[in-house]
Amino acid sequence: MFLEFSASTGVYDQIRWLDEYGMERVRVDLREGQATLRDSAQLQNKADRYYFAETMALPAGEIFLSRFDLNLEFGVVEQPFKPTLRAATPVFDRQGKRRGVLLLNYLGQGLLSRLKQVSDAYGDTLSLVDSEGYWMLAADPEDAWGFMRDRAEVSMVKRHPRSWRQMQAQSSGAFDDSDGFWAFTHFNPREQDARSKQLGDNWLLVSHLPYEQVQMLRVGVLWQVLLFACVMLSLGMVVVLRLALAELERDQALEDLQSSGLELAQSNGELREAVEQLQRTRGALLQADKLSSLGTMVAGVAHELNTPIGAVSVAASTLRQGGQELQKSFTEGLQRSTLERFLRRNDEGLTIILGNVTRMAQLTRAFKQLASDRASTERRTFDLVELVREVMLVFALKLKQSPHRVILDLPASLMLDSYPGPLGQILQNLIDNALIHAFAPGMQGVVRVRLDHDSVTRRCLIEVQDNGCGMSGEVLAKIFDPFFTTRRGQGGTGLGLHITHQLAVDILGAELQVLSSPGQGSRFRLHLLVA
Template sequence: MKFYSLKSANEIEKLKIQETNVLELQKTAIDKKLKVIIDDLLLLAEHVKIAGESGADYQYDAQELENLENEFLAFGIGKKRYYDQLRYLDENGRELVRINFTGDTVKTVERSELQDKSARYYFKDLVKLETDEIYISPFDLNVEHEQVELPYKPMLRIGTPLRDKDNKFKGALIINYLGEDILSTFDIYSPQSIGHNMLLNSRGFWLRNSYEPEAEWSFMFDSIHPVSFKDVFANDEASVFNQEKGQLISSKGILTFQTIYPIPKDDDYSVAMNEGARNIKVAPDEGRYWKLVSFLENAQIRAILKPLQNERNMFILVIVAVAMVFSLVVSKIRLNEIDARNNLRELNSKLEEKVASRTEKYLEAKLKAEENDKLKTAFLANMSHEIRTPMSGIMGFANLLKQPGLTGEQQEKYIDLINRSGNRMLSLISDIIDISRIESGNVKLVVSPGNLNELLDECFNFFMPEAEAKNVDLKLTKALTDKYAIIKTDHEKLEGVVMNLIKNAIKYTDAGIIEFGYHLTEDEAELIFFVKDTGIGIPENRKAAIFERFVQADIEDKMAREGAGLGLSIAKGFVKILEGKIWVESKEGEGSIFYFTIPYKHVNVTPKLPEDAISIEYKFNKKLKILIADDDDVSCQLLTNSVSDFASQVVSVNTGSEAVKACKANPDLDLVLMDIRMPGTNGYHATKKIREFNKNVVIIAQTAFAFTGDKKRSIVAGCNDYIPKPLNKEEIEQIILKYFLD
C-alpha cells in the first residue's frame, strides 16, 4: 500500500510543477505586453514634449498641433490591433488630440468633436502624479452613457502627466488599451493547464474564470450580486491574496497562484532618446495588481490517479470482502464467548448453594462453547469455500480461454462457467451487504402500491428453469384476484424474502414438489405467505438456529450445500422491517414449510389497458444513433457491443462535459446511455444541461451505485429511465425496445 501511496504522491507533485510552470509562462507573457505599452506611452510623451518650438513648455501653434496629430496617427497604424484610443489632454482636461481605432481603421478625431475629460477619474488621478510617473486604471469593461458596452470591451487606461521645467502640470497623455489582448495572451497558455485557469483583480473579482464562467465581470453590474474568489474559496482567500506566489492544498483541491503587477514594483523603465537614456519612475499603487490562479479540483485529481487506484483496488477487493466476513464472524464468536463467561461467573457465585445445578450449568456452557467452536470452524471453512470456489472458476477458465485452438463451443462453455462463478460471487457479496445493513439499522422502508400476484409470477418464472433442472415440480398458489392483490408495502424487500425462501427450498430439495403462495387471514388484517418443500427437513434442535447468521441446518457438513448461510437471516430481518413475523415447521427427512406474515393494506387501483393490449407485434426496423457516456472503458465496450444490433452509429465519451458537447454537435441523437458517476461534471448535471437545448432525446441513467433514491434523482434530473450495474445485455435491449419499439 505504501508503494501505491508513493506513486500517487509522485503524480500529484508532477501536477503541481506543471501548474506552476503554466502560471509562470502566463505571467511572463503578460508582463512583456505591459512593458511594450508603457514604453509606447513614454515614447509618445517625449514626442509631445519636443513638438513645440518652446520645448518643454507644451505650447503649440496650429501647424505644430497638426504635426503632432500626424505623428500620433503614424504611430497608431502599427498598434491598431490592441489600442482603442490615444488621447492628449491639456492642463484643464480638454482634449487636444485624439486618435480612434475602429476595426482596421485609425483616424484623427475632428477638433470640433474633441471633449472635456476634466471630470473623469483618470484625469483627476493623473493631476496628482509627478513628472515621469505612470498611472494605470482598474481593469474593467468599457462604459458608454452609464451602460456597459455590448459586446463587452475590456479596457485598461495607462497614462503619464506632462509637466514643464517648473514642474507645473501642463496636461496628460493617455492610452486606452484593449484588455482583450491581455486576456487572449492568458488564454493561449490556459490549455497547457490541467486545472481551471483564473485571472482576478486585487479585489478578488474574476476577469477570466474557466471554473465558473458566469462569474466573470460580475462586479460591473448593479443588478446582480458580484461573485468573488472569497465567495467560492472562503477558507483559501487570505492565503492566496497575502502572498506573492505559492501553492496550497485545500479541501476542494490544489490552488496554484502568482501575482502580476501591471506597473512592476521596484523597477525602472528606460526610453532611449537622442540625448541618451532617461530613467522613468512608476507611481506606487500597492492595491493595483492581478492574481493568476490555477485550480485543480479533487475530481480531476481522482480521475488522473484512477489507474493507480484501480490497480490498488483490485489488490484489496478480496481482502476487504474477507475482512468484512471475518469481522462479522469474530463479533458473533466474541459475543458467544462473553455469554459463556457470564454463565461461568454466575455458576461460580452459586457454588456453595447449588453444587448439583452448578455441574449441570457447567456442562451446558461447555456444550455451547464446543458448539461455538464447531460453528466457527464450519463457517470459516464454508466462507473459504464460497470465496475460493467462484474465484478459482473465474481465474481458471479465464486462463483456459487464452489457449489457442479452442472451438466456439468450448469458448462458449468456458464463458458461461465464468458468468456463473461471477454471479455466485456477486450473490455472496450482496448477501453480506444486506445483512450488514440490517444489523446496522440502515435499511429504509420504501412503501408503494403494487400487484402482489405479478410479484409472485415473476418469482415463479425466475426459479422455474432451476427447478426443472433438478426435476422438482414448482407450484404457485394465489388467494386473491388481481383487483384485491394491489397492496401497499415495500415490494423490493417482500420479493427479497420470497426469493430467499424459494432459493433455500430448491437448494435442499433434490426431488419432489416445492409449493409457494399466500392466503388472507379471516379478519383480513394480514397476509400469510408460505414456501413448502419435500427436501431434507430440519432437525428439531436446529429450527431456532437456522435464522441466525452463517448457519445452515447441516452444520456438521453431512450434506454440504452451496451458500454462505445468510439467506434466512436476511429474510428474518426484512420481515421484521415489514412489521411481520417468520417461523418454520419441519420434520427431518420429510421437508419444511416456512411461513411469514405482513400487514394487508389493500389499495383501490383501476388498471387502464391500452387499446392494442390484445396483440403487440414486435417491430424494430429503425437504426439508432447512440451516445455512450461512461468513464470506465470496460463498461463502455460492453454497452457498445450490447447496442450494436440497434445502432447505426455509436459515439463514446468519458466525461459529463464531453457528453454535453457531443449532444450539441449531434442534434440527431436518438439515445444517450449516461453514467452517473464521472469525473468533473457528473451524469445528473450533464443531463440537466442537455435538457436545456434538447428535450426529445431519450436519456437512460446507468450506475453501479444502485440505491433506491438513485432512480428518483435521475428522473428529476431529466432522465427518461434508469438501469443499475452490473449491466446485462437483455436488460439493455428491453429498455431500448421500451422506448423505440414500433
C-alpha cells in the first residue's frame, strides 16, 4: 500500500511506520521517481528524533507537522540537502494500544526551487526565513539551514538584529535602515489564516536590497544628473531657452495629467454609482419576481375557489327558491308530493353545499400553507407529493387558457425534512419557465413532473421535463446567469432560473442540473437528500 501511494503521489521522499520504540518497521523511499522498499537491514531507529516524541504524545486522530529542516540519515545530514517537512500521526491497534506513528516526509525542494525562480526573476533578492530567523532560502546558499549545520550564528537575528525586530512588530510592510531596503510579509504554513496566530509562529518572506546597492544607485543617479547639468550649462543660452520651453511643456503635461486624474476620479465615482444602482435594480427585480410569483399563486387559487363558490351559490339559490315554493304551498294547501320533492332537493342541495365548502376549506388550507412556506425559510417535515399538488393550484388558470399540459408522475407519498417554501418556489419557477420559454407558437407542449427516490442512498430526484424546442450550447452555458434571458423586451427579467439555482444550492444544499439540445426539449433535475 505504501509503494502504491508513493508512486501515485510522487511528492513524498519517505513513507514510514515507526513502532512504539521508534524503530522503522516499514519504509518506502522515492528515488528518481521510483518507489523503493527499504531492506530491513537498512531500517533505522528514530526514537531520539523530536518528531517521534512529539507525535507519540498526541491523542488518536491528531496530526503533527514538523519544522521545515534537512533530512538526517544515521544521524548525519543527508547530501545533497533534502529540505523536508514531516507530517505524522499516532497509530493504535484494535485494543487501543499505541503502536507507533505513521510518518510522511514531504520533499520541499520543489517549493524552494519555484521560489528561487521567482527570486532570480527579481534580481535574486528574495529569501525565506523561519520563525527563529534562520534562512531556508538565501541569496548565498551557504547561509541556508544554519541551525542544521552547526552554524547558529548564521541567521537574520544575528546579522540584522534591528531589521529583524522591526519585521517582528508587524505582519507585513517595507522600510529602509542602515542595512538597506526591506520588504517582507509573514505567513503561517500550518494555518489557512496566518493572522489568527502570533507572528512568532510564522515564516517570513523577505526581499532585501543591501545598503551598498542602494547607495550605488543613488550615486549613479547623482553622477548622471551632474553630468547632464554640466553639458546643459555648456550649451549656453540656446539650451537654456530649450529647457525653458521643455519646462513649460512639462508643466502643461502635468496640468493635463492632473485634469485627466480628476476626470478619472469623476468617472470612477459615476461607475461606482452605476454599480450601486445596478445592485438596487437587481434587488428590486428579485422582489418583483417574487411578488409576480405570489400574484400568479393568488390568481390560480382564486380560479380554483371560483368553481366551488359558484356551485355553492347555485345550490343555495335553488334551496331558497324551493323554500319560497314550500311557503307558498302552505297557504294554498300543502301536498305530500310537494313536501317530498322539497325534502329531496333540500338534501341534494345541502350535499352539494357541504362538498363544495369542504373543497374550499381544502383549497384555503393548501393556499395558506403554500403562502406561509413562501413567506419563510423554516425547515420542517412535509409530504413532497402534497407540495407538488399544491404548487399545481397556481397553474390552474394558466393551463386552462393554454394549449399545453402538465403531467404528474408521483408516488403515493414522499416525506422530506427540508424547506418547503424554497422548494415550492423552485418547482413553480421550473414549470413556469417551461410553459413560457420551451414551446414555439402553435405547439401543444407537454411538461412532465416526476418524483423518484432511492431508499438506500436516501436521495430524492425531482425532474421537470418538456418536449419543447430545447437550448443551444451557448444558451445552456448561461442559463443560470443573472439577467440572462432569451426574451429580452418581451417581459423576461433573466432572474427566474438564477433565483432557482440560488435557492437550490444556497438554501437546500441540493444539486440542480439541466440537460438540453436543440429540438430535443429540456430536462431539469434537482437532487436532494430524503428525511
